Amino acid sequence: MKLKLCTLLAILGLASGATPAADIEGIARACNSCHGTGGVSVGLSMPSIAGLSESYLKNIMMEWKSGTRASANMTRLIKGYTDEEIAGVAAYYAKQPWKAQPQSAPADLLVKAKEATERCETCHGATGGQPDDADTPMLAGQWSRYLELELVKYRDEGFQMTHKKMIKNARKLEEGDVATAAKFYGAQSK
Amino acid sequence: MSKINRRDFIKIAAAASSVAALSFPSIARAGAKAKVVVIGGGYGGATAAKYVKMLDGNIDVTLIEPNPIYISCPLSNEVVVGHRDIGTLSIGYDGLKTRGVKILHDYVTGVDRARKVVNTQGGKTLPYDALVMSPGVEFRYVGIEGYNESMINDIPHAWKAGPQTLLLKKQLEAMPDGGKFVIVVPKGPFRCPPGPYERASLVANYFKHHGKTKSKVIILDANDSHSKKGLFNQAWAKMYGWEKEGLGTNGMIEWVKGAEGGAVTKLDAKTKTVSSDFIDVKADVLNIIPPHKAGKIAADTGLTGKEGNNFEQGWCKVEPMTMASALDPNVYVVGDACVAGEMALYGNPNAAFDMPKSAHIGMAQAKVAAAAIVAKVNGLPPPDPIYANTCFSIVGDNYGFSVAHLYRVQGGTFKYIKEGSGVSPMAMPDKSPVPDIYRKLEAEYADGWLRNVMADAFV
Ligand SMILES: Cc1cc2nc3c(=O)[nH]c(=O)nc-3n(C[C@H](O)[C@H](O)[C@H](O)COP(=O)(O)OP(=O)(O)OC[C@H]3O[C@@H](n4cnc5c(N)ncnc54)[C@H](O)[C@@H]3O)c2cc1C
Numbered sequence: 157m158k159l160k161l162c163t164l165l166a167i168l169g170l171a172s173g174a175t176p177a178a179d180i181e182g183i184a185r186a187c188n189s190c191h192g193t194g195g196v197s198v199g200l201s202m203p204s205i206a207g208l209s210e211s212y213l214k215n216i217m218m219e220w221k222s223g224t225r226a227s228a229n230m231t232r233l234i235k236g237y238t239d240e241e242i243a244g245v246a247a248y249y250a251k252q253p254w255k256a257q258p259q260s261a262p263a264d265l266l267v268k269a270k271e272a273t274e275r276c277e278t279c280h281g282a283t284g285g286q287p288d289d290a291d292t293p294m295l296a297g298q299w300s301r302y303l304e305l306e307l308v309k310y311r312d313e314g315f316q317m318t319h320k321k322m323i324k325n326a327r328k329l330e331e332g333d334v335a336t337a338a339k340f341y342g343a344q345s346k
Numbered sequence: 347m348s349k350i351n352r353r354d355f356i357k358i359a360a361a362a363s364s365v366a367a368l369s370f371p372s373i374a375r376a377g378a379k380a381k382v383v384v385i386g387g388g389y390g391g392a393t394a395a396k397y398v399k400m401l402d403g404n405i406d407v408t409l410i411e412p413n414p415i416y417i418s419c420p421l422s423n424e425v426v427v428g429h430r431d432i433g434t435l436s437i438g439y440d441g442l443k444t445r446g447v448k449i450l451h452d453y454v455t456g457v458d459r460a461r462k463v464v465n466t467q468g469g470k471t472l473p474y475d476a477l478v479m480s481p482g483v484e485f486r487y488v489g490i491e492g493y494n495e496s497m498i499n500d501i502p503h504a505w506k507a508g509p510q511t512l513l514l515k516k517q518l519e520a521m522p523d524g525g526k527f528v529i530v531v532p533k534g535p536f537r538c539p540p541g542p543y544e545r546a547s548l549v550a551n552y553f554k555h556h557g558k559t560k561s562k563v564i565i566l567d568a569n570d571s572h573s574k575k576g577l578f579n580q581a582w583a584k585m586y587g588w589e590k591e592g593l594g595t596n597g598m599i600e601w602v603k604g605a606e607g608g609a610v611t612k613l614d615a616k617t618k619t620v621s622s623d624f625i626d627v628k629a630d631v632l633n634i635i636p637p638h639k640a641g642k643i644a645a646d647t648g649l650t651g652k653e654g655n656n657f658e659q660g661w662c663k664v665e666p667m668t669m670a671s672a673l674d675p676n677v678y679v680v681g682d683a684c685v686a687g688e689m690a691l692y693g694n695p696n697a698a699f700d701m702p703k704s705a706h707i708g709m710a711q712a713k714v715a716a717a718a719i720v721a722k723v724n725g726l727p728p729p730d731p732i733y734a735n736t737c738f739s740i741v742g743d744n745y746g747f748s749v750a751h752l753y754r755v756q757g758g759t760f761k762y763i764k765e766g767s768g769v770s771p772m773a774m775p776d777k778s779p780v781p782d783i784y785r786k787l788e789a790e791y792a793d794g795w796l797r798n799v800m801a802d803a804f805v
Contacts, residue, residue, distance in 0.1 A: 179730040185397070185713045186734040188802050189706055190795055198801045199794030228770065228787040229748065233734065236752040236766015305790060314781035 180244035183237065187245065190229075196255045200301035207254025209290040214246035219318055226309075226316035256285075256297020261343040269340030272333035275325060284341035300342025307334045370475045370676070370722060380405045380723040383464050383474040385454045385643060387411030387439060389418075390480030390681025390708035392803040395447045397716035398478075405723060408448040408472060410464070414438060416804065419538065420705050421796050422507040423545045424740065426515045427552040435507060435796075441805035454481075457647045459674055476719045479649065479662070479671075480681040480712065481641025482506075483537055483703075486660075489637060490530075490620075492613040501615065501632045504545075505537070517631045518549060523558040525630030530610050530620060531567040532637035535661075537682045537703040539573035540739045540749070542635060547578065547741035550586040550598040564593070564627055565601045566620060567608040572601075573702075574739065574749055576772050581741045581785075593625060610634075638703075640683035649673055661685035666755040668718035668728045669711050678715040681708035686733070686753075686760055701753065701760070705799055707735035731755055734766070738792035744782070746789030 184195070187205070191197050195206030205213065219225035220234045221242065234242070261269075273280075279288050284295025295303060309315045310326030311334070317323055329337060370380065384395045387409050395409040417436050424430035439449045452466040457477065464472045485503065487495045504514040521527065527549050531542045546563045553561045572578070582588030587597035592606060602608035607624030614621075618629040639660030640650050649662045649671050662679040663672040664686055671677045686701040701707050710733045718728040733753040740746045752766030770788060771780050 179732065182713070182717060182729055182732050185717075186710055186732050189709050189734075189799050190736070190791075192798045193802050193805070197794070197798055198805075199797035201790040202794030202798055228784045229736070229750075229791060232768050232770075233736065233750045233752065233766050236734075236763045299794075301790070302794070305787060308783065309787075312781070312783050315783055 180241065180248050183241055183245050184248050187249075195249045195252050197299060197302075200299045201305060203298060203302045204255060204257070205249050206252035208250065208293055209287075210246050210250035211290040212293050213249055214243055215291060217242045217246065224316070225318045254294055254297075256294075256345050257299065257342075258297050258345040259300055259339070259342045261300075261339045265336055265339055266343060269333075269336045272329065273337050273340055275328065276337070279321075280341075283344040283346065285344055285346045295341035296344035296346055298342065300338045303341055304335050304338035307338060380475045381473055382407045382476045382478065382719060383472050384409040384478040384480065385457075385464065386480040386482060386641065386681070387413070387416055387449075388480060388482050388681060388708075389705040389799065389803050390482075390683075390712045391478060392416070392439075392442060393709040393712035394478040394480060394678070394680060394716050396442055396445060396803065397713050398719055399442075399445050399447050401716060401720040402723065403446065405720065406448070407446070408450055409439070409442060410450045410452055410454055410466060410472075411439070412451060412453045414451055417507040417511075418705070418796070418800060419505070419507045419541075420799070421740070421792065422504070422511045423541065423548050425507075425511050426504065426518060426545065427548045428515065428519075429548070432507075432511060435800075437800055437804045439804065441801075454643050457643070457677075459647065459677065462676060475676070475723070477677045478712070478715055478719075479644055479647070479677055479679045479683060480708070481643045481683055483638040483640065483682045484642050485636040486639055487636050489532075490610055490613050490634070492615060493634060493636075497615055501613075501618070501634055503635050504633060505541075505635050514631070514633060518552060521558070521561065521630050523553075524560040525558075526562050526564055526627065527631045528564045528566060528618075528620065528627055528629035528633065530632070530634040531565060531569065531572075531608075532635055533568040533604075533609075535685070535700075535703055536635065536638050538737065539702045539704075540578075540737055542567075543572055543574070543578045544739040544741060545633075546599050546601075547581065547586070547739070550582070551742050553598060554586070559598070561598070563599045564629075565599070565608070566610050566622070566627065567601060568604045568610070569608075570603045570605050573737075574747065574769055577747045577769055578739075578741065580772060581745060581747075585742045585745070593627075638682070640679075644679065644683045647677070649677065649679060664711075666758060666760045667731060669715040669731075670718070678719065680711040680715050684711065686711065701733065702735060702737065702751065704735055704737050705803075706737065706795075707733060707751065709799060709803055710734055733760075736795070738788060738795055740789050740792050744786040744789050746785060746787075746792050748788055748792075 191205050197204040217234050220231045279292050307326050310317050310323050382398050384391045395407050399407050415436050415438050425432045452468040455467050456465045502510045502513045504510040529542050546565050549563045582599050586599050589595045589597050607622045610620045610622050612621040618632040644662050650660045662684045664679050664684045669678045669680055671679050682703040714731040721728050735751040736748050738748045747770035749769045750767050752763040753760050
């Protein structure tokens with residue numbers, strides 16, 4: 157029963173003791189408006205963030221906050237949160253279950269994509285579902301429209317991204333393969 | 347969370363904590379199921395109902411809304427110009443039902459705050475421990491001589507999405523090239539501060555795509571400035587030949603501010619001519635957005651008032667920590683009906699810091715209210731609130747931008763957090779133009795945002 161009390165206290169962001177710690181759950185509820193309830197997006201251009209690795213989530217938000225990484229939206233709003241709050245929401249969303257949303261794609265596209273994404277396998281795994289380290293995000297079952305827009309960002313020299321190897325790899329894709337690769341990963345269930 | 351046994355919980359909380367006194371007296375006494383009633387199934391009300399239920403499944407939640415289908419105003423300007431089907435903006439209440447929220451399709455005619463009961467048109471009486479009020483806005487058909495509510499089937503406002511939106515679309519489509527599409531903007535606060543200018547942009551975009559390039563969009567604005575003005579002007583210059591403020595310019599969009607004749611005071615409905623002290627404009631399509639006040643039931647319930655600045659215009663003042671009405675701790679007012687912080691009036695030097703009337707902030711308020719209610723039901727103090735907003739505007743093909751607002755509560759008052767707020771950039775830090783990709787991304791994100799807010803509120 158004690159556990160239950162703790163659960164409610166935590167959900168309401170009250171489990172802080174003497175110092176009023178940031179209400180992490182309350183902050184996460186605010187993120188839900190754009191990223192979906194519990195961080196599971198239903199908007200094709202918006203990423204699901206539930207179940208991504210804690211270090212990826214934290215790192216990307218801290219890069220936005222410090223200004224080293226560009227974003228059309230996130231840079232502006234994330235600056236309003238303290239480092240502790242960012243670490244807190246990163247930990248929170250990392251604990252939520254990842255929900256793959258496999259989107260259908262034509263069989264010939266999937267075949268073609270296999271070839272186009274060969275060089276991506278070492279880091280993302282064959283389906284984008286086996287990231288090789290905690291700083292590599294899940295691609296399998298992420299929204300393909302979102303993934304395509306991300307690839308466009310990595311490929312655009314005017315858009316400041318940070319991960320050199322990923323930038324290089326994205327720019328090696330043939331123009332016509334960008335959407336193909338995105339659809340391929342979006343179609344995977346794991 | 348759903349597994350929490352409230353009764354055990356209350357016992358522990360009551361025994362272990364001195365904050366038990368914060369609970370609603372009737373619940374703490376009887377250990378009965380707490381009752382939350384929500385008035386209005388728009389973005390604010392639906393979100394409040396859902397999040398109360400999600401946070402504590404043992405609370406009995408009833409949402410009262412007359413319409414079986416809700417139609418989203420956000421992105422309804424895209425419907426006007428044929429970029430979006432209104433079906434994508436329509437949603438029912440089955441998602442909330444599945445979550446265990448009771449849905450009553452009825453209209454609230456009165457609230458007896460002393461007895462804590464809600465009365466409906468259908469003759470139902472519902473008791474509540476906490477009431478959430480999210481009735482949105484009511485229009486005030488005043489201030490323009492010759493204009494009244496009976497005219498909206500000829501002179502649509504399209505400021506509540508649905509048939510009005512489709513009517514404006516039809517009128518736009520029927521307008522001949524060389525015509526004038528006139529938007530009359532009321533004095534703020536009105537819902538969706540960038541909305542009229544987004545509409546103007548998309549109508550100009552429609553003219554471009556439909557070979558009606560001799561047509562004009564004229565905005566007659568009762569205010570002297572508007573939301574995201576720099577960004578709109580920049581976009582209009584890029585896409586629609588915008589030159590400068592005032593009537594008679596060469597661009598497709600003309601904007602007349604209040605001080606220079608934009609504040610319309612007279613209508614000749616027969617000729618669709620609107621006038622102010624300085625100018626007369628004859629419209630081919632006339633879109634008058636009337637001034638607003640809080641939804642009728644808020645005033646009928648005595649939650650709006652005359653005391654102080656924030657009350658004068660018929661809005662509900664709230665407690666920053668909880669969104670409870672300043673006049674009744676058991677009634678929480680969220681969404682367009684409340685005024686949080688200063689009045690959002692352009693011309694007010696603090697205007698940029700006021701909470702706008704948007705779906706996004708209405709949902710943020712609803713989540714704060716839900717958490718405060720669940721805490722109170724369980725004898726706990728309210729958690730620290732956070733209020734975040736983003737309003738996207740789509741202004742052309744692959745061209746969007748946004749404004750973000752963040753508020754916290756400090757020292758018992760709303761505090762605008764500059765660091766987590768602001769508009770999309772006008773230029774890069776080195777003064778170079780913003781690359782097109784930024785505008786394209788935000789146009790894309792607007793659609794993703796819409797689908798997520800609809801689901802986060804109604805599913
Ligand atoms: C053209 C336009 C574009 C917009 N674009 C955006 C945007 O891009 N982003 C954004 O965040 N916001 C936008 N908005 C603003 C947004 O629509 C509102 O801020 C939002 O709908 C407010 O939610 P609400 O719950 O307060 O009110 P509403 O959504 O209006 O809902 C109120 C509900 O209460 C019900 N009701 C009223 N009285 C009673 C009663 N007595 N009993 C029972 N039910 C009752 C009504 O039927 C209604 O369903 C836009 C608005 C317009 C007009």
